[in-house]
Amino acid sequence: METSEAIVNRRSIRKFKSDPVPDEHVTALIEAARLAPSGCNAQPWRFKIVKDLKTRNKLAEAAYNQSFIAQAPVVIVCCADVSGYIEGSSSGIQDLGKIGAVEDEIVNIICANINETKKMEINEIGPRIAVNVAIAVEHMVLRALDFNLGTCWIRALEEDKVKEIFNWDENIYVVALLPLGFPAEEPVPRTRLKLEDLLL
Numbered sequence: 001m002e003t004s005e006a007i008v009n010r011r012s013i014r015k016f017k018s019d020p021v022p023d024e025h026v027t028a029l030i031e032a033a034r035l036a037p038s039g040c041n042a043q044p045w046r047f048k049i050v051k052d053l054k055t056r057n058k059l060a061e062a063a064y065n066q067s068f069i070a071q072a073p074v075v076i077v078c079c080a081d082v083s084g085y086i087e088g089s090s091s092g093i094q095d096l097g098k099i100g101a102v103e104d105e106i107v108n109i110i111c112a113n114i115n116e117t118k119k120m121e122i123n124e125i126g127p128r129i130a131v132n133v134a135i136a137v138e139h140m141v142l143r144a145l146d147f148n149l150g151t152c153w154i155r156a157l158e159e160d161k162v163k164e165i166f167n168w169d170e171n172i173y174v175v176a177l178l179p180l181g182f183p184a185e186e187p188v189p190r191t192r193l194k195l196e197d198l199l200l
């Protein structure tokens with residue numbers, strides 16, 4: 001599928017068939033996430049793949065009872081790993097400096113920024129690095145279309161409740177849930193702003 005076709009045809013899917021999602025498709029989605037770009041190549045994304053109904057129900061409950069989440073045979077919990085970000089960005093920026101992709105002066109500035117980040121409260125860092133995870137999530141969303149799978153970004157959630165399900169500590173920041181399954185609906189395109197309205 002052409003990228004443009006995927007971008008045009010993607011819809012948020014909120015009704016799913018009960019047909020199981022083959023494991024290799026789930027792996028292909030995680031692989032698409034793995035290849036996403038990230039600041040300093042830090043790659044802070046981490047994913048929990050949930051298939052069992054009991055946990056799916058708990059996730060739906062933690063997302064203000066958006067019950068369709070549990071209807072999807074797979075829910076991918078998309079997270080940022082704070083310490084993984086600190087380590088990944090430190091080594092990543094050094095690598096970018098070594099290969100000459102980033103000038104030494106910029107490497108020094110970014111290293112100083114990373115040191116400042118390290119001093120922050122751990123629960124302040126998660127939201128700041130979430131943008132990296134968001135890119136990886138959207139890679140999965142688009143890759144899903146290659147297998148005729150549907151997804152829906154879920155950000156309306158109570159983070160503490162999601163973390164409680166898995167006993168995660170403050171090092172893990174929950175960015176989104178991604179229910180995944182074969183669509184049982186064909187939504188019409190949602191409205192979008194006009195091109196000229198986007199330009200500042």
Ligand SMILES: Cc1cc2nc3c(=O)[nH]c(=O)nc-3n(C[C@H](O)[C@H](O)[C@H](O)COP(=O)(O)O)c2cc1C
Nearest residue numbers: 010011012013014066152153154155156157187190
């Ligand atoms: C960051 C983000 C958070 C979202 N959170 C939710 C959500 O919690 N529940 C939901 O039903 N849809 C959610 N959506 C889906 C949006 O409602 C949807 O993308 C938008 O209405 C446009 O429709 P489309 O995706 O079909 O083009 C979210 C989308 C994004 C990008």
